[in-house]
Structures are given as structure tokens and as C-alpha cells.
Amino acid sequence: MTRHGGNIHNASKMTGMPLNEIMDFSASINPLGVPKTAVAAIKKAISLLPHYPEPLADSLASCIARHYGVSAESVICGNGSTELIYLIPRVLKPKRVLVTAPTFSEYERACKSNQPSVVSCQLLKAENNFDINADAFIGYMKGCNLAFLCNPNNPTGRLLKKKDVLKIAAAAQELGCYLVVDEAFMDFCPDETVIKHVSRNPYLIVLRSMTKFYALAGLRIGFGVFQPKLAQMVKMQKEPWTVNCIADAVGRTVLDDRAYQAKSLGMICREKQYLEAGFDRLSIKYIPSSANYYLIWMDNAQRVIRSLSKKGILLRDCSNFDGLSETYLRIAVRSRTENRILLKELSELCRAS
Ligand SMILES: Cc1ncc(COP(=O)(O)O)c(C=O)c1O
Missing domain, CATH: 3.90.1150.10 (Aspartate Aminotransferase, domain 1)
Known part of the structure; x- marks a missing residue:
């Protein structure tokens, strides 16, 4: 662990x-803690507990899609974004994966269980505030089938500007390398998301977490936005019912709060x-x-x-x-x-x- x-x-x-x-x-x-609207939704959703939740949380996916202006078929909900971090390499079976350092450790761990070679590149330097250089990232991406980019990065808090992320995404498409942009903390700088660009780039995947901004770490809600064909493929291999009915109800509620x-x-x-x-x-x-x-x-x-x-x-x-x-x-x-x-x-x- x-x-x-x-x-x-x-x-x-x-x-x-x-x-x-x-x-x-x-x-x-x-630190504001669980939204009051979530508490009310939890109380209401208790009556749903005897029933299975929707297998793929389709109603929550539709709400998320409406909220972010993306198509409902492109959204996959998970038990926190961690579920998707593990699901993606399992489905894509990459041979070579790019992970930067320092960054969130679960990317490498999720990939290692599928045994590709993981290129952990130390392209982030203390003297540059650990900023990612888009050209250096693109250079490292060559020969990889999957790359993880955490934006803003954990643990540095540094944000790569949208235009640089899109430059990396365009290079990923050209190189045939899937690019996962983990926007777990993007709610704190919402203008810099590339979520709407997924529909134009089949190699771009954006992950979001609802556990940080909405203080729901114990409830577990996250989602990914994929190009619809890829989403279909990922859904085929995803376990059902991983978003329980309380998480589903809360997720739908807090997006409107x-x-x-x-x-x-x-x-x-x-x-x-x-x-x-x-x-x-x-x-x-x-x-x-x-x-x-x-x-x-x-x-x-x-x-x-x-x-x-x-x-x-x-x-x-x-x-x-x-x-x-x-x-x-x-x-x-x-x-x-x-x-x-x-x-x-x-x-x-x-x-x-
Ligand atoms: C960058 C990053 N991505 C994803 C996650 C996982 O979040 P979730 O609670 O949605 O699984 C974390 C958790 O700390 C994180 O720091």
C-alpha cells in the first residue's frame, strides 16, 4: 500500500x-465540509438502499455531462477517480507509460499491476517550481502508449496552462499515445479545464474527482470524460454498481449547489x-x-x-x-x-x- x-x-x-x-x-x-444540500440528499436517498444503484450511474453521468457541456455518452462515473485511474490501463493495456515525478503515486501503481514499462521522468525541477515544460513532456511521450498529466499537479499545486495542455494533447494524438489529464483539483481554477476538448481528440481523457472540492472523500465520487467510442470500450470492462445510490444522489445534487x-x-x-x-x-x-x-x-x-x-x-x-x-x-x-x-x-x- x-x-x-x-x-x-x-x-x-x-x-x-x-x-x-x-x-x-x-x-x-x-474545509467547508460536506455541503448541506448533500446531507439532505443523503437522508432522502436512504430509502433507495434496498435497491441496486444504476449499473453505470447513467443519470449521474447525464447530470455531469450537462454541467460541463459534454455528451452523456462520453462520461463514465467511478468510485472516486481512483477507480478510473486503475481501469484505464487495464483496458488500454499500454506497453510503455509516461508518468512525471513528483506526482500522484497511484498512476504508477495502477500501471504496474498491468506490467508495462513505466517511464517515470524527472522533468519537473525544484528550481523551476516543478513546472512541466510542454515540449519536454512531448519529447518523453514518444514511444509511449499512455501518459498521465496531473493538472494542477499533486503535490506541487502547479498549473499547466490550457494552451500547453492542448499542445501536449495534440502531440499525443499525433503520436498515438493516450493522454490522461487528471483534473482532480481543477475546481479551484475552473477556467483552465480541457474537458470540452475531449470530443475533438480521441486520445485525450480527462479525469475529475468530486471528493476534494465537495469534501466527499468518504463517499467516493469521480468521473472520466472519454471520446464516446473509447468510453464504450471502457464501459464494457468496468465493474457494475461502483457508484452507490447515496453517492449517485449526492453527486447529482452538489453539481447544482x-x-x-x-x-x-x-x-x-x-x-x-x-x-x-x-x-x-x-x-x-x-x-x-x-x-x-x-x-x-x-x-x-x-x-x-x-x-x-x-x-x-x-x-x-x-x-x-x-x-x-x-x-x-x-x-x-x-x-x-x-x-x-x-x-x-x-x-x-x-x-x-
Ligand atoms: C491528483 C489526484 N488524483 C486523483 C485522486 C483520487 O481522488 P478520488 O478521491 O476521486 O479517488 C487524488 C487523491 O488524492 C489525487 O491527489
Whole structure:
């Protein structure tokens, strides 16, 4: 099992603290929490529990399609986008896969179970804020049948502009290489999505997660947008009923929750300014982020992680990301109260070092 952020259950066992007293900066989840509209939808959907859900969550797929202006046949819903990250290589059976470093570890893990050779390319460099260079990416894509591009990237928060993603997608089509653009955190910078471009490029696949922006990590909802013929092929090999009827009902509801969406964007923007000002004050180095988390580095990162975890404050140790050392940490943007506590704790640890 790879190590991820968000293992609050483990932290609770280790510290003896109840889950609701732990401050989890290790998982990048919207601090506003589950939308009220979702809670109402959950209560209503309980009566559906004796029944099987729709095998391929077609009604949810139609809502998603309408919301994003894509065709319903092109959308495949999953038990979180993780299900699709694993399904895609299983269906496409690529011989050679491109994965950048550092990035989300599940791409490589999903591919390894199908045993292609995985080209993990260290094309992201600290001195360039770990930015992806489109031409370098295209160069590495040659000879590959599948490539993963995480945008904004986890754990750096760096966004590759739409025009560069489209340049890579056009090259992917020319090279006959499927390009999966994982937009799990794109809700935080929605203008940069390439979701509508899938219909024009049969090699482009866009994945989205609803677990981060809508704080539904425990419910599990994600989806992929594929060219319809490819979607058909993927659906043939997909397990049925992976989106349960509660997730289905909630997914359909939150897409229309404009108030929650606007409030979330406003709050995350304010809290990012607050955290950045705090990092600057403490001379903590961070990478400017387009998402709801920051990659920061501190010489005493491991000590910081250990001492804060004893207090029930979880940070994401990034030392197991390919390409990052043990000085790197990822910090999610939380509520003002939590962010204030975090900065205070960091300031004490900075002073003590
Ligand atoms: C970049 C990225 N993609 C996908 C996922 C998986 O998200 P989901 O909860 O939708 O399975 C994560 C989870 O952390 C992630 O960071």
C-alpha cells in the first residue's frame, strides 16, 4: 500500500484522539465540509438502499455531462477517480507509460499491476517550481502508449496552462499515445479545464474527482470524460454498481449547489492569502499553488511532522514522492481557525530550530 495523506484513522489510533479533534492538513479536502444540500440528499436517498444503484450511474453521468457541456455518452462515473485511474490501463493495456515525478503515486501503481514499462521522468525541477515544460513532456511521450498529466499537479499545486495542455494533447494524438489529464483539483481554477476538448481528440481523457472540492472523500465520487467510442470500450470492462445510490444522489445534487461552490472558492482564496502571508513572515519556502494545498520545504520537516502529529495536527510527509527529499511537506488550506493554529505551531518550531 502506498502512503497517502488523509490517514486520519491511523492518526486517531496512534494518538488516542477522536477523529473530530484531529486537524488534517495532510489531505486536501474543502474545509467547508460536506455541503448541506448533500446531507439532505443523503437522508432522502436512504430509502433507495434496498435497491441496486444504476449499473453505470447513467443519470449521474447525464447530470455531469450537462454541467460541463459534454455528451452523456462520453462520461463514465467511478468510485472516486481512483477507480478510473486503475481501469484505464487495464483496458488500454499500454506497453510503455509516461508518468512525471513528483506526482500522484497511484498512476504508477495502477500501471504496474498491468506490467508495462513505466517511464517515470524527472522533468519537473525544484528550481523551476516543478513546472512541466510542454515540449519536454512531448519529447518523453514518444514511444509511449499512455501518459498521465496531473493538472494542477499533486503535490506541487502547479498549473499547466490550457494552451500547453492542448499542445501536449495534440502531440499525443499525433503520436498515438493516450493522454490522461487528471483534473482532480481543477475546481479551484475552473477556467483552465480541457474537458470540452475531449470530443475533438480521441486520445485525450480527462479525469475529475468530486471528493476534494465537495469534501466527499468518504463517499467516493469521480468521473472520466472519454471520446464516446473509447468510453464504450471502457464501459464494457468496468465493474457494475461502483457508484452507490447515496453517492449517485449526492453527486447529482452538489453539481447544482452554486452557493457552496462560490463560498468555497471565496474562502479558499482568502485562506491562501492568509497562509502565504504567514509563510512569508516565518521565511518558510513554498511553491505558489493553483490548488488548495502548498508544497513547502523546511530543513527540519521530519521533526515538524513528528511533533505536530503528537498534537493531532497532520501534515503530508512528501519524502515518499518520487523526486522529493525528506525536507518537503504538503499542507492543505484549512479554515482560518486551523490555519492560525498551524502557523502558530510552525512559528514555535521555526524559533526552536
Ligand atoms: C491528483 C489526484 N488524483 C486523483 C485522486 C483520487 O481522488 P478520488 O478521491 O476521486 O479517488 C487524488 C487523491 O488524492 C489525487 O491527489
